[in-house]
Amino acid sequence: MKNAVYKADTGEGLKIALPLPATAANGIPTTYGPSGLRVIPQTDVATAALRALGKVPQGLKNGEASCVLPGITVVLDLGTLPPGTQGGQAIYREPDGDLTLSATGDFIGYALPIAAPRGGWGVGIPANTAPATQANVVNGQI
Numbered sequence: 634m635k636n637a638v639y640k641a642d643t644g645e646g647l648k649i650a651l652p653l654p655a656t657a658a659n660g661i662p663t664t665y666g667p668s669g670l671r672v673i674p675q676t677d678v679a680t681a682a683l684r685a686l687g688k689v690p691q692g693l694k695n696g697e698a699s700c701v702l703p704g705i706t707v708v709l710d711l712g713t714l715p716p717g718t719q720g721g722q723a724i725y726r727e728p729d730g731d732l733t734l735s736a737t738g739d740f741i742g743y744a745l746p747i748a749a750p751r752g753g754w755g756v757g758i759p760a761n762t763a764p765a766t767q768a769n770v771v772n773g774q775i
Contacts, residue, residue: 636711638709640708641705645701651700651720655678659677666719666720666721668721671702673703676689676698677698678698679694704760706760709756711755742759
């Protein structure tokens with residue numbers, strides 16, 4: 634697949650560095666971004682204090698933790714994402730092929746950062762699930 638940016642080596646899920654709040658704890662599930670993407674930090678969130686103690690894994694920037702994304706095994710480069718895209722935001726595709734942040738299209742995945750030097754956004758494709766919506770929760774569908 635020519636547009637794959639990252640692939641998971643195991644069925645555990647993709648492992649990438651993500652910016653998380655300092656309150657995120659190693660091994661405790663949390664959410665990333667406005668759509669509530671579930672992630673499991675595998676390290677503590679990097680801080681200057683931890684860095685001074687030599688307890689920050691190589692490659693993490695302050696404010697980042699190495700995370701497992703259960704159910705997401707590939708990140709694709711689908712081109713430029715819609716203006717205003719945030720990390721962890723649900724990405725949809727309209728019938729005409731345009732990517733959108735609006736739930737009026739088909740859910741395809743979550744916006745995830747691509748590390749430097751490439752940078753930008755990719756789309757993490759989940760294992761055939763759609764994000765929970767308030768309407769589904771209220772109607773007892775979830």
